[in-house]
Amino acid sequence: MAETITLEVTRYSPEEDTEPRLQEYEVPLRKDWVVLDALNHIKDKVDGTLTFRWSCRMGICGSCGMMVNGEPKLTCATFLSSYASEGRIRVQPLRYFPVIRDLVVAVEDFMTKLGSVKPWLIRREEKPIAEGEYLQTPEQLDLFKQFSMCINCMLCYAACPVVGLDPTFIGPAAIALAQRYNLDSRDEGAQDRMDVLAQHEGIWGCTFVGDCTKACPKKVDPAGAIQQYKLTATLDRLKSLLMPWGAR
Amino acid sequence: MNEVRQNPAYTEFRPRWYRAQVSTWWWLGRWSYLKFILREISSVFVAWFVAELLLALSALSSGPGDYGEFQDFLRNPFVVATNVVSLFFVIFHAVTWFNLAPKAMAVRVGGKRIPDLWIEGPNYLAWAVVSAIVAWFLLRA
Secondary structure, three states: OOOEEEEEEEEOOOOOOOOOEEEEEEEEOOOOOEHHHHHHHHHHHHOOOOOOOOOOOOOOOOOOEEEEOOEEEEHHHOEHHHHOOOOEEEEEOOOOOOEEEOOEEOOHHHHHHHHHOOOOOOOOOOOOHHHOOOOOOHHHHHHHHHHHOOOOOOHHHHHOHHHHHOOOOOOHHHHHHHHHHHOOOOOOOHHHHHHHHOOOOOHHHOOOOOHHHHHOOOOOOHHHHHHHHHHHHHHHHHHHHHOOOOOO | OHHHHOOOOOOOOOOOOEOOOOOOOHHHOOHHHHHHHHHHHHHHHHHHHHHHHHHHHHHHHOOHHHHHHHHHHHHOHHHHHHHHHHHHHHHHHHHHHHHHHHHHOOOEEOOEEOOHHHHHHHHHHHHHHHHHHHHHHHHOO
16 A cells, blocks of 8 residues: 555645636545545644644534545545555535635535424424423324434535536525424424425426435435325325415 | 626735636536536437427318428438437437436435435336337337
């Protein structure tokens, strides 16, 4: 095994550059190093101006998502040794997101979309605290648990060509998180969310490429969530056509 | 949402963002993207088969002469080639559709989600049975 590996890292300084460029760094090819370790090595020892986001180093915070050799990856979970045979690793900011500096992307648009699906428990009427918690059985938890594993790392957005082609598309993670609350037995907000989700910008923008599910580091399966919701929305529409007198 | 999509002017605290353009050929670089584009294109071939069926019905209803002409049209090598390609695309379309079914239907039995095969299987079986009936009907002579 070679002792070093070349990292080609996107550099973009909004003050000086008109477009991003690649800069090469030689880093030690250590068996126990992930791409994030290599980036931190560069920042500490080689070039302190390199800018990137990271926090937990353990696949929980969802901050360190980047394109690694063209694939959206959590850099804290992507080992250098996996690329040893290729000899070089290209690290770029998450695809389809505006770049602020180097490997840092703007997340405002994603946060707005996430908020638009109301990813929280909605109750028609809150019960008094004295009446205790909203109880839930393990079976009820099981219905949505998979979708609740999302860490908002946005890898699924970087994997989805629709996100790149149609900036109004709400996107995989936001729809999966909407489903997480729709399927929660304590929630009563499904109809509120349907107004946002059952739109062209919502589920109908999805063309089921399926790469969001492949990119997801938490096995959330956003593509499944969207297809399931398409079925729910269609049945709801049919029901309202056949039984227009039924209360929404 | 509109506010953040516009490229904001450079300020000390909000420097200008770089936005990469999506290439026209984005779908060529990756098999899953190409497969998706082929699946979308398959709708053209589905439409072609529908048109062909309507033409056949129209020829059939206007008498043996017209139907004979229609059969000659079908024997044209170019039409045969188009139909072979269309058949490939229609089968591809059907397979992707059946494979999608278990993703859209999260059926649970006894609290556990049933395996994908339980939903895909009956779809493929129904397809095979209907195809066999049609084949028997056409080939029995």
